Amino acid sequence: MKAVVAPEELEEYFDRLWPILRSITGEGVRRSHDILSEIIPLERIEIPSGTECFDWVVPKEWVVREAYLIDPGGKRILDIAENNLHLVNYSVPFRGVISRRDLDAHLYSRPDLPEAIPYVTSYYEPRWGFCLSHIQRDALPEGDYQVVIDTDLIEGSLTIGEAVLPGETESEVLISTYTCHPSMANNELSGPLVSAFLYRELKSLEKRRFTYRFLFLPETIGSVAYLQLRGGELKKKLLAGYVVTCVGDSGPFNYKKTRHGNHLADRAALHALEVDGRVDAYKVHDFFPDGGSDERQYCSPGFNLPVGSLMRTMYRDYAEYHTSMDDKNFINFNAMSDTIEVYAKIMETLEQSEIWDRVDPRCEPQLSKHGLYPSLGTIDREQVSAMMWVLNYSDGTREIAEIARLSGLSIDQISNAAQQCAKAGLIVPLGHLDREGES
């Protein structure tokens, strides 16, 4: 599997998705999913406002028509038509005239980053407000301002997009990303783009051992709602999962481990990073619950799903995070294409990470009898080695990647050897063995 996604194609979709005002609910999300559905056939799950999900309640759906201020000089400013970060996300409707002084309590800026418009949300507390650069805020004259926030909070629903790519088994790999962020680039248009194109790559495979589940949902409330709906099923089937976020730039990779710490999900990700020629250096982080994204829900102690997260430059590791400065300049479509390939490499590693069982585990089989021993004089030592490793360690406990690690051979070599041994009837996938009375 060799992912090849043209940077131009990524850019084209980026440009179309960029201007849309997204939030955790609403039409912006649905329009974004519609565009992404050209790449990945997202089925919609609509969860009604007011639905209880564990400790949470799905909020009303946010409808935005327009929002701006008229300054004392009569000029329209902070218009969301210009930059959708100007409005505090989930602002309640408001129309009225307000003094510069009273307005100030509704303004959000970043003195430490005076040119950036910050990204502010207030999903669960009714508020309204405007975000602007600190420079602009300082320059706002005294006088009365006319506020126009033409929004609504209606009984609607929260939208989750889901696509399932079936494989030979029901064991699942989860790819989860989020589509609730308005116009920002690394965090977060990169995640949906990488995820959608990863789907296309996986779909192009002739066969898949595992089933791949892709989720495009609003951060936190979306994964909470999904877990309420299907957490039990996921717990049963999930082999490995990844939250795809902050994957847009060309910075070094960061891998945040699952809460298990040394799960197949982690081993596969680290293996892909190690063997992939595109990766120079990367950092590994133990699971942490304070900060991050939906892995916090997947890895909550009641589920403890094996979900990690492979990123480039992490949330909070860059100053532009959650501001208007996380824009197209911050990201790099060539690097994004590489990231897709690394994710594809993880999936390839997982695909090859079968655990096998010797049909008769006693002694070595006689390779030549099974046509497995190269004839005298043309011995490929590594090929024989790989078979020996497979035959000894296919004991129902070690996956291909682990045998590769033990042997010092590559996953490809071990995987090929396993295929040969399986064809010869010497090993079968774990659980396919019908031994009499063996434990």
Added chain:
Amino acid sequence: MKAVVAPEELEEYFDRLWPILRSITGEGVRRSHDILSEIIPLERIEIPSGTECFDWVVPKEWVVREAYLIDPGGKRILDIAENNLHLVNYSVPFRGVISRRDLDAHLYSRPDLPEAIPYVTSYYEPRWGFCLSHIQRDALPEGDYQVVIDTDLIEGSLTIGEAVLPGETESEVLISTYTCHPSMANNELSGPLVSAFLYRELKSLEKRRFTYRFLFLPETIGSVAYLQLRGGELKKKLLAGYVVTCVGDSGPFNYKKTRHGNHLADRAALHALEVDGRVDAYKVHDFFPDGGSDERQYCSPGFNLPVGSLMRTMYRDYAEYHTSMDDKNFINFNAMSDTIEVYAKIMETLEQSEIWDRVDPRCEPQLSKHGLYPSLGTIDREQVSAMMWVLNYSDGTREIAEIARLSGLSIDQISNAAQQCAKAGLIVPLGHLDREGES
């Protein structure tokens, strides 16, 4: 909890306890317990002579009235009224005249430490003897010596002093020290003093989660007898325990681990040493059974209780050990006060080391709904982090100290966060959860 014990107060009690001739049984022990009972209300457990305790038998009670020699010149020497180390502890009664030469077999001195009177005992083999400095021994003239050892071995009892400070739960912390040593300072008046004042500090706490059991007993035979009496109960209830010995001087701390090696008892002690400002350097020792004190009985394989020992300068690490040179000059009451504070810090760590369970462990709770999320603009990041760590790792397996270690935050931060989460009803102490059918 901040222990403040005035060095002067320690010194006052030291001076009163010092001259008493103690042994593993007898009135000296009882008088010492009476004095200590001004600080800690010791209840007496009297175990009759002849009682079988596992492989041991409680010896007869030793009664000492007087003991000395009259030298050939008619001078009274080696009088226990002068120094109670002069008499071999547990000497059988003897009166008679004996030549210098025959006397020699009954004399004990230390050529390597010629000015010190050694401390010698013979609890289980009937003997009599005198201890003296090697210099004095060398100077003893030829001639006949009159021996007066007015002792008795009677059917009496062995005395254990016990005080229990009840807490909210029956889980117990054990503090064990010994009161069988006559006039020596580091080993051992320091242990009873530190233990008694630690009791006072713990008693002053508004509330205690755990029950604290204090034992003042004769070394070895005392702990053996106590384990015979209550070992089973201790095994059920004991959360952590410490043998308090060699805690009188200003040397660096030494922590001898429990036989488990990484028990809560060990983690709490090491945590206290690490975070306490009074501790510059310390050494950690794996459990060893050859040498040491009552932890050898508590940690015998049939009990294997989680009992460690925090010391200053250890038995055998100082030349003055078990001689008259282990006296008031060797110890330091300021340091002893500090040691009490470090022990109090261990107890504080234990008190905070609750293991919690999420009431509903699925996904994160919505903090703002429970009044736990600081309002916009006044976020204390570390406070939120601490709550996130508590909520994710309160899975019934990790105590507060462990979560602190994982998170890199302080025990106080994690403990405070846990208290907040508990108030909000999100977590409950381990075992208080009434989940249906959950394992």
Added chain:
Amino acid sequence: MKAVVAPEELEEYFDRLWPILRSITGEGVRRSHDILSEIIPLERIEIPSGTECFDWVVPKEWVVREAYLIDPGGKRILDIAENNLHLVNYSVPFRGVISRRDLDAHLYSRPDLPEAIPYVTSYYEPRWGFCLSHIQRDALPEGDYQVVIDTDLIEGSLTIGEAVLPGETESEVLISTYTCHPSMANNELSGPLVSAFLYRELKSLEKRRFTYRFLFLPETIGSVAYLQLRGGELKKKLLAGYVVTCVGDSGPFNYKKTRHGNHLADRAALHALEVDGRVDAYKVHDFFPDGGSDERQYCSPGFNLPVGSLMRTMYRDYAEYHTSMDDKNFINFNAMSDTIEVYAKIMETLEQSEIWDRVDPRCEPQLSKHGLYPSLGTIDREQVSAMMWVLNYSDGTREIAEIARLSGLSIDQISNAAQQCAKAGLIVPLGHLDREGES
């Protein structure tokens, strides 16, 4: 136990065994066993041709009378009477005249080692061929060659030599070596020689705790056949085992671990290497299934026996391997004698590696009561320490070697202390305890 095998004696047996043409079956093996039986009483197990052994079938027995070529000049060359490596082992019978060109397909030489005659076998594919130095091959003139290979493949049997040295218990130690190699020295006359003389050393012991099973068999098919016959029994009884191969030279030791990785077999071998004065440096290898000898069968996942292998210069670590250059010059009988002593040291370590149980594990016993405490004044501190370690850690899980490691004392000290404690009735060997209701 101190093995003393005179190098001269090793050399004498080497010289007698050297010229015999051995294979995986046949008279050469039986004659070799006859000679070795002067040292070790090998009982023969004959397994008939055609017997199925797991995935294998015992091949027909190979009978060799003579084999050579007559070159175009009428000269007899490549005669097995000169060097038995000249004939491809297991060559089918052939008589005929063949051109130089057609002959070439039946010749085996090593261009990389032009002076060496390679060792080539074809047990399971009917072939005939001759092995020769590359120099000689290049010099073979054009013309017709008369081929004489007077061999037979008959319904016979495969020969295994077995000797069992009984001990006090049925727990077994396995020594396995192979006798299928014709005239080569390090790999492999060294293994049978070292094994045979190790038997003699062990036999000379006054008593043995364990039973020692010695196997002399053809590589691979021999151990496969033996496992078919007695693998289940071995699985039940085997405490530790070693494959003795490549033990003839004076190179540094190499220890290949069991598949368990930290089994008693491994700890005993590493202990012997560490404490033996003859060993300067050694390398340790994790178990590998690609390459090696019969441990590949013993350690196949269906048996997973604790079998390691202590070698000197390993197969494939030397260029002369499997050629005529692995001859008497390559080996060293003084070093071989040392190797026997190191193997004896492993056995000694195993013998001392009893796991003990305290009869009553609660508290320390009163040593003096049992005559174990040295009387006052003559205390041997280390002796008492060793007893304390034994008494605390004889908890049914730790063998003597492990207690020695924990304590920092020698295996001898710990072992002696255990003997004393056992004599006093304080500890009994694991499994000999009849505790009521204890787990």
